[in-house]
């Protein structure tokens with residue numbers, strides 16, 4: 512049986528889109544038919560057997576498009592295996608330590624509890640000053656957030672490989 516997987520994402524400056532593309536690549540290499548799409552361009556999730564959804568984090572919140580996707584598709588998502596990820600903290604070390612324990616937006620936790628994702632991951636992000644507007648730059652400066660690309664591709668690819676293993680196991 513062909514498993515159709517959706518990797519949906521919401522990004523402001525492109526980092527999260529690249530993470531989603533990498534996850535998609537790993538899933539495809541594992542033989543899973545995978546679409547990688549911006550969350551606001553997904554019409555219907557019901558053709559997919561499994562869904563991965565990721566968002567960039569800004570001031571402790573997910574991008575609107577990802578939150579909207581989660582809300583609009585709650586029922587269908589609760590009936591499928593779902594994995595969630597955030598791309599956020601900059602700096603070296605454990606991402607959860609970098610965010611002082613933040614793992615997922617508080618406002619979306621009740622929704623996630625109903626959907627019951629298989630996992631909620633927090634990946635390092637990329638603070639690219641060249642792409643930030645004036646306000647974002649001053650916010651980053653104020654909180655002294657490290658600038659640069661801290662994405663850990665090994666962690667991201669092994670997370671995606673684990674998803675592929677679960678899905679392939681389910682149909683074997």
Ligand SMILES: Cc1cc2nc3c(=O)[nH]c(=O)nc-3n(C[C@H](O)[C@H](O)[C@H](O)COP(=O)(O)O)c2cc1C
Nearest residue numbers: 522523524525526527567568570571599600636637
């Ligand atoms: C103004 C601003 C606020 C941010 N707030 C957070 C935050 O609250 N938590 C976090 O982990 N990362 C935060 N970040 C880091 C971004 O989430 C990170 O750079 C992310 O990878 C950007 O993804 P995108 O390029 O897909 O938009 C912030 C970045 C900026 C510029």
